[in-house]
Amino acid sequence: MPQTPPVISAKNVWKLFGPAPEKYLAGMQPGRTFEKIRADGYIAGVKDVSIEVARGEMLVIMGLSGSGKSTLVRCFSRLHDISGGQIMVDGQDIMALNERDLIELRRNKMGMVFQSFGLLPHRTVLDNVAFPLEMRGQDRHTRRDRAMEVIRLVGLEGREDYFPRELSGGQQQRVGIARSLAIEPDIWFLDEPFSALDPLIRREMQDEFLRLQAMLGKTIVFITHDFDEALRLADRIAIMKDGAVEQCDTPDRIVMNPATEYVAKFTKEIDKARVVRARGLAAPLNGTAVEGQAIDGSATIHDLARLLVNDARVALPIADDQGAITGVLNRQKALDLLLGEA
Amino acid sequence: MTSVITEVPKAQGSAAPRATILRLMLGLALALTMAQLAGILPAWLHRLPQAVIPPTALFLDRVFDFVQNDLGLIYVTRFIAEGPLEFLLDTSANLLEGKRRWPNLGPIPWSATAGVAAVVGYALGGWRLAALGAGTCVWTALIGQWKMAMQTMSVLVVAAPLAFVVGLCLGIAAWKYRWFERVLKPFLSVLQTLPFFTYLLPAVIFFKVGPTAGAVATIIFAIPPMILMTTLGLKKVSHEVVEAGKMSGCTRWQMLRHVYIPAARTEILVGVNQVIMLCLAMVVLTAFIGMPGLGAKLLAMMGSFKLGRSFEIGVTIVLLAVTLDRMSKAWVVKQPQHFEKGTPWWVRHRIPLLGLAVFVGFVLLAQLFPILGSIGRKQHFSQGKEIDVVIKSFLALDGIRGVTEWLRWFLNVKVLIPFRNGMLAIPTPAFILMVVAFCYWLGGRRPAIFGAVFFSIVALSGWWDRSIITLYAVISAVALATLIGIPLGILAARSEIWSRRVLLACDTAQTFPSFIYLIPAIMLFGVNDVAVVFSVLIFATVPLTRYTVEGLRTVPPEMTEAAEMSGSTRRQKLLSVQLPLALPTMAVGFNQAIMFAFFMVIIAAFIGTQDLGQELQRTLAGTELGKNFVLGLNVSLMALTFDMAITAWAEGRKRALGLE
Numbered sequence A: 001m002p003q004t005p006p007v008i009s010a011k012n013v014w015k016l017f018g019p020a021p022e023k024y025l026a027g028m029q030p031g032r033t034f035e036k037i038r039a040d041g042y043i044a045g046v047k048d049v050s051i052e053v054a055r056g057e058m059l060v061i062m063g064l065s066g067s068g069k070s071t072l073v074r075c076f077s078r079l080h081d082i083s084g085g086q087i088m089v090d091g092q093d094i095m096a097l098n099e100r101d102l103i104e105l106r107r108n109k110m111g112m113v114f115q116s117f118g119l120l121p122h123r124t125v126l127d128n129v130a131f132p133l134e135m136r137g138q139d140r141h142t143r144r145d146r147a148m149e150v151i152r153l154v155g156l157e158g159r160e161d162y163f164p165r166e167l168s169g170g171q172q173q174r175v176g177i178a179r180s181l182a183i184e185p186d187i188w189f190l191d192e193p194f195s196a197l198d199p200l201i202r203r204e205m206q207d208e209f210l211r212l213q214a215m216l217g218k219t220i221v222f223i224t225h226d227f228d229e230a231l232r233l234a235d236r237i238a239i240m241k242d243g244a245v246e247q248c249d250t251p252d253r254i255v256m257n258p259a260t261e262y263v264a265k266f267t268k269e270i271d272k273a274r275v276v277r278a279r280g281l282a283a284p285l286n287g288t289a290v291e292g293q294a295i296d297g298s299a300t301i302h303d304l305a306r307l308l309v310n311d312a313r314v315a316l317p318i319a320d321d322q323g324a325i326t327g328v329l330n331r332q333k334a335l336d337l338l339l340g341e342a
Numbered sequence B: 001m002t003s004v005i006t007e008v009p010k011a012q013g014s015a016a017p018r019a020t021i022l023r024l025m026l027g028l029a030l031a032l033t034m035a036q037l038a039g040i041l042p043a044w045l046h047r048l049p050q051a052v053i054p055p056t057a058l059f060l061d062r063v064f065d066f067v068q069n070d071l072g073l074i075y076v077t078r079f080i081a082e083g084p085l086e087f088l089l090d091t092s093a094n095l096l097e098g099k100r101r102w103p104n105l106g107p108i109p110w111s112a113t114a115g116v117a118a119v120v121g122y123a124l125g126g127w128r129l130a131a132l133g134a135g136t137c138v139w140t141a142l143i144g145q146w147k148m149a150m151q152t153m154s155v156l157v158v159a160a161p162l163a164f165v166v167g168l169c170l171g172i173a174a175w176k177y178r179w180f181e182r183v184l185k186p187f188l189s190v191l192q193t194l195p196f197f198t199y200l201l202p203a204v205i206f207f208k209v210g211p212t213a214g215a216v217a218t219i220i221f222a223i224p225p226m227i228l229m230t231t232l233g234l235k236k237v238s239h240e241v242v243e244a245g246k247m248s249g250c251t252r253w254q255m256l257r258h259v260y261i262p263a264a265r266t267e268i269l270v271g272v273n274q275v276i277m278l279c280l281a282m283v284v285l286t287a288f289i290g291m292p293g294l295g296a297k298l299l300a301m302m303g304s305f306k307l308g309r310s311f312e313i314g315v316t317i318v319l320l321a322v323t324l325d326r327m328s329k330a331w332v333v334k335q336p337q338h339f340e341k342g343t344p345w346w347v348r349h350r351i352p353l354l355g356l357a358v359f360v361g362f363v364l365l366a367q368l369f370p371i372l373g374s375i376g377r378k379q380h381f382s383q384g385k386e387i388d389v390v391i392k393s394f395l396a397l398d399g400i401r402g403v404t405e406w407l408r409w410f411l412n413v414k415v416l417i418p419f420r421n422g423m424l425a426i427p428t429p430a431f432i433l434m435v436v437a438f439c440y441w442l443g444g445r446r447p448a449i450f451g452a453v454f455f456s457i458v459a460l461s462g463w464w465d466r467s468i469i470t471l472y473a474v475i476s477a478v479a480l481a482t483l484i485g486i487p488l489g490i491l492a493a494r495s496e497i498w499s500r501r502v503l504l505a506c507d508t509a510q511t512f513p514s515f516i517y518l519i520p521a522i523m524l525f526g527v528n529d530v531a532v533v534f535s536v537l538i539f540a541t542v543p544l545t546r547y548t549v550e551g552l553r554t555v556p557p558e559m560t561e562a563a564e565m566s567g568s569t570r571r572q573k574l575l576s577v578q579l580p581l582a583l584p585t586m587a588v589g590f591n592q593a594i595m596f597a598f599f600m601v602i603i604a605a606f607i608g609t610q611d612l613g614q615e616l617q618r619t620l621a622g623t624e625l626g627k628n629f630v631l632g633l634n635v636s637l638m639a640l641t642f643d644m645a646i647t648a649w650a651e652g653r654k655r656a657l658g659l660e
């Protein structure tokens, strides 16, 4: 992945809420803590964040309520003007864009689903979904066809003439999702997009986004409070606390090697066997002789549970997608992970 | 826990000097007054000598003259008046009342208007509003006031949309540019307290006598609330909706057109309601510059003490007001509904189609039966004379007459005249000191400083005595209104049902054009000071009662429950929990009562007072713009002084109680 230049690259981004954030930031000594900053009358919504999102990647942001997830995403889309640092989107410094370019960027490249939906109350479902298309000046007929297509996709067919207040919370959320699907942006910001959906539809929607990401190479920044969802979707997970990113890494490494105390606490309750893949636990070959059937490195330990219990070998060979042996998995280690240390 | 909250600690530190300052000011005022009563106060301390009073009016006349003629503003305004504005007014006058102007189609048969009113009412609020709309039209036509009513309406239908558009644009500008809002705010405060007569004269001079002047004055008067509501609504738009708009790639114009304004629909429509109601009230008042219509007729009838006809016109005005108010309020709460798929177009558009059909139908019918077109002089059902006899004989009943005459005597001789003389006896500086002390006590330093400046300007305007008489009428009326309105509100607030009834009654009463309140006053007391105070009194009681009920009803239930749990009696609960918590809201009502009173006192001038209103009304006949302006400004400055002090108090109190 790191070969192509990142789609979003944030360097030392700060977003302070308060009377004169830029001035304060300029005069602030480095390393000041969140509490100290708050004592000075500022809220650090985003605190010195540096992060990159590669093309076609799905980055999931997690963290407690108020940790700055939404704020960070709003900085990426320049709904907030950042107080310090730099954000490049597709190689452009978004803080340097003028109004026209910013509008163009949002019309053509970015889409967002809002935490509390942000539907226009006076427009029907159809008109809400068609809204971004209308703003781009598409003619009525085309935009209606396209809107109907995505409305069908999110399962709201037959409701297209309803007004938002006539819909349930989950249905409203699906209108918000449909609206962002309608333009199929390259870069997608999803702020808890499925929080109000029932498990069934939630899964369907997750699949839809996974499909889009895989087929069309969309870049997605996804906020969620649901770890299972994160694991299902994420290429990488970023954990935020008090505006700062504590750790940003692949799911297994977050679980296996938490960078800080906080991340460890955050991931303590998770069933590690569901997260860690065989290749993540494997040791390098280093000339060890391996025997017998190789196992798929991308399977989680949980997927391999039955095999691990029944197999008698001490070390199991691990194969990559092409079938080449890449390492060995110590069975005892895997069983410990699966069942907990004895 | 709750009982603690009702005791608001005074700001520390400032308490001691504050009491001293207050005592000092009042002491000085008292000393000056005593000296005056003892006859040892030098005359120049009692009233400012004529010599030091600057010729403000003359100076203003020069300024106006300069703007009007040298800068050529009058050509611009006259152009507007004789061009587009007059055209619009003529068109509406032709359609509604049949004035001989382009397009020469009118008048629209009253039955057609009634039918359309019914359809509009139905669309907005179902059968009840349909009945109200049609009923009002039928009543007006049958009673023989159709033409007059349409004269009034023809100005309203032009003034209200114009006021709406201008108010909306200024409101958007004020929301967009902070500096503009900051500049606009003080202007709006003054505009909202300036008596209507002060709008009329410049309108007449700049926009020529007749409907145009009336329309312009009306429009200007109705704009401020529209501005305020627009700004309020736009500020309240949820920021996620705004962000959704931005992420959809809206340009600035698209944001405004497709996101902000539709999302602020409710507040904007509340503004529309206020614009319509103010316009109606003001169009009626343009009678004072000789505009024909319901107001002019009412003025004439009351002037010649024809109570029956006055009563009928009053009913028409009230019906019109209630209809317009209910319909525009129904529009506020009406939300769009979707149609099921496959609904045919004539069902989707059934309301406009129905309206059109009813309209065409009645227009055709009116060709066959002229009575449906217009009701002639001899055909109407006005019972003016009979009602006149009934009212007058009712008032002449011994019981009634005894009471009204005693009241008149008692109020006049025992209350009003002594009070007025007392106020006039106070030396100017002492009076200003008392006002400042009052403001300081209520609202702190800022209102006190403004009070001092404002009242000094009033003193320097050269109209001190008349200002004091105006103030006397306001204070007496509001004091009496407090004695009636607050107990009434407290009583009503005891039960859910009565609260609702009283609130509804107050709401309805507040929609009546102020002019209406003069009718019962004149009926009961004839043409004199007591009638003035009485009309102001009923006008001012309404907001007092209303906010008392609202204040008491909105006391958080957990607080009253806490009081109940600690075993307090109803009376204790009221005095120690409910009233203190309701007081800030009640203060809003009190403030409104004072503002209303200032407004009404000036209008009541035509009954024959000796206050600023009287002088103001006199200027309407001439061209003394400067004097007119000075008089109006005096009213405005006095009103603003109270407004600032009371608002400051209510806000401070709310903050201290944690009610905001």
Ligand SMILES: Nc1ncnc2c1ncn2[C@@H]1O[C@H](COP(=O)(O)OP(=O)(O)OP(=O)(O)O)[C@@H](O)[C@H]1O
Binding pocket: A017, A043, A044, A045, A063, A064, A065, A066, A067, A068, A069, A070, A071, A072, A115
């Ligand atoms: N416009 C704003 N003005 C001031 N403070 C803000 C603003 N927006 C966010 N904040 C503050 O920034 C912090 C982060 O808020 P943010 O909405 O990003 O949290 P979040 O991680 O998305 O939480 P949640 O999971 O509840 O959505 C909070 O403390 C919040 O109070």
Ligand SMILES: [Mg+2]
Binding pocket: A069, A070, A071, A115, A191
């Ligand atoms: Mg959030």
